[in-house]
Amino acid sequence: MKYLIAFTFLSFLxxxxxxxxxxxxxxxxxxxxxxxxxxxxxxxxxxxxxxxKSIEYIDGSLxxxxxxIKVDDQTFSKKKIDxxxxxxxxxxxxxxxxxxxxxxxx
Numbered sequence: 001m002k003y004l005i006a007f008t009f010l011s012f013l014x015x016x017x018x019x020x021x022x023x024x025x026x027x028x029x030x031x032x033x034x035x036x037x038x039x040x041x042x043x044x045x046x047x048x049x050x051x052x053k054s055i056e057y058i059d060g061s062l063x064x065x066x067x068x069i070k071v072d073d074q075t076f077s078k079k080k081i082d083x084x085x086x087x088x089x090x091x092x093x094x095x096x097x098x099x100x101x102x103x104x105x106x
Contacts, residue, residue, distance in 0.1 A: 025100040026056060027076070029069050032094035033085065036065045041088060048084050067092075070100070 036042060042060040049058045049069060054077070057070035069081075078095065085092050 026070050027073050028098045028100055029071055029076075029081075030096040030098075031067045031069070031081070031085075031092040032065060033067055033090050033092055034065055035090045036060060036067065037062060041090065044088050045085070045090065048087065049081075052080065052084070054080075 033045075036045070039062065042062060045067065046058050046060055049055050049067070054072050054075035055069050056072065058067065059069075060067045082092060
């Protein structure tokens, strides 16, 4: 009986370790930018953000005045994002973070 408990516990640890190390896919950050109201500003910000190595993906919406970026947590800097927004006369008033993973239960 104690072997069954030990085996179950070790199996659980291996499962949790493999999930936490292999399935991490980054973080999605949604930024509300009130001055994101024309295509010129949107294009300029997208081009600026594409230069940043910590940003893997960027998309902007004029309808909702938001920018969505996919970042690597290890190198992401909110301060750097704020500086890029300020360069084009914009300000991020709200940041929403969401962890991404490829965890599937089959």
